[in-house]
Amino acid sequence: MRPLRRQRMAIGLFLLFGSAITLGVVLFALQENMDLFYEPQKIVGGEAPIAKRIRAGGMVEVGSLAHEPEGLAVSFVLSDLRGSRFEVRYQGILPGLFREGQGVLVVGQLDASRVFYAKEVLAKHDENYMPPELLDMGEDS
Template structure:
């Protein structure tokens, strides 16, 4: 094999190895950040993996919210109103929209005891939601009021 062809072969092999390493690192990063969503029925039936970071969603069951007297710890039950419900434990400040009967999304790990240990709680709202501060700004002026 002449030196020019050998040099070309080395460049091609180096480029292929670099491309392979790039693809492998990209897939590894994507796999680490992958959070699958599970509804309450799949969590109760055991389809959701334990000790793996996942997302779960449902409605906060009425009467299930229990806050610790001197801390940020709270536990509540997520349900789909079809008989599937599970306990969630969270330590932190809950979103303003969190309340019983509200749809929420939790992110964390499902323990082997069936209790979901959340490290993030997101409250869902419909497309008509408007923060109270903005709702006051959008109220129509009273008839006969001053127009500026």
């Protein structure tokens, strides 16, 4: 084999090997940071994985919100309004828009008893929402 051809083959193999390693690292990073979304029906039906970080969305059932007397622990029931419901437990300060009857998105893990332990709670709002600070600025004018 001529030296020029050998050099081209070495460069080609190096680029191919480097691309494969880069693709592997990117796919691994995406897999670690990707949270799949599950509806309440799928969580109750046992389709959601246990002890794996997932997202779930639904409506907070009216009358289900319970605050612990000590600390920031809260629990509530998330429903899809079609009969599927599950308990969510959260330790922290709830978002300002959080209320019963409101849509929320929770990020966390299910345990073996199908209780969802949320690490993050995001409250949904409609397109007409305006933060209180902006409302106050509008009244001052």
